[in-house]
Amino acid sequence: xxxxxxxxxxxxxxxxxxxxxxxxxxxxxxxxxxxxxxxxxxxxxxxxxxxxxxxxxxxxxxxxxxxxxxxxxxxxxxxxxxxxxxxxxxxxxxxxxxxxxxxxxxxxxxxxxxxxxxxxxxxxxxxxxxxxxxxxxxxxxxxxxxxxxxxxxxxxxxxxxxxxxxxx
Numbered sequence: 001x002x003x004x005x006x007x008x009x010x011x012x013x014x015x016x017x018x019x020x021x022x023x024x025x026x027x028x029x030x031x032x033x034x035x036x037x038x039x040x041x042x043x044x045x046x047x048x049x050x051x052x053x054x055x056x057x058x059x060x061x062x063x064x065x066x067x068x069x070x071x072x073x074x075x076x077x078x079x080x081x082x083x084x085x086x087x088x089x090x091x092x093x094x095x096x097x098x099x100x101x102x103x104x105x106x107x108x109x110x111x112x113x114x115x116x117x118x119x120x121x122x123x124x125x126x127x128x129x130x131x132x133x134x135x136x137x138x139x140x141x142x143x144x145x146x147x148x149x150x151x152x153x154x155x156x157x158x159x160x161x162x163x164x165x166x167x168x
Contacts, residue, residue, distance in 0.1 A: 017092075018085050023084070024150070028147035028154075029077045031149075032076070032146060039135065053072070057127055108155070111148065116140065116143075
């Protein structure tokens with residue numbers, strides 16, 4: 001028998017567990033910051049340039065040298081939290097309950113790659129083309145993959161992967 005309420009119930013349960021999404025976003029955002037800091041150090045650059053670029057992308061006329069870096073980090077982490085909650089609700093609400101547990105982390109990483117493609121090929125070239133050139137595509141893509149892996153680990157540690165509740 002087809003249960004039309006399971007999707008609604010899954011969505012409601014996901015919203016009730018949104019703190020897991022917040023945590024996934026915080027951990028994923030922190031993983032990105034750590035990776036960019038390491039990468040920029042290895043290539044002889046400054047990670048603060050990326051933080052300033054984030055601020056310039058969101059508030060192009062409000063950038064002052066004293067506030068650009070902390071504001072860029074705050075913007076990044078705010079967006080990371082929103083993304084963490086969104087992917088948590090999306091994955092937990094729409095992934096079939098009979099899906100294998102390994103599918104969830106793969107879907108999370110895939111979603112983050114889609115976010116990266118959207119950001120670096122559509123949004124950022126339109127609002128701040130200089131930001132796209134701050135780090136190579138490979139380094140920024142790896143950053144997003146790290147976000148996905150970190151978010152998947154948070155879901156596993158805090159809430160367990162979305163396991164099948166009924167046999168096929």
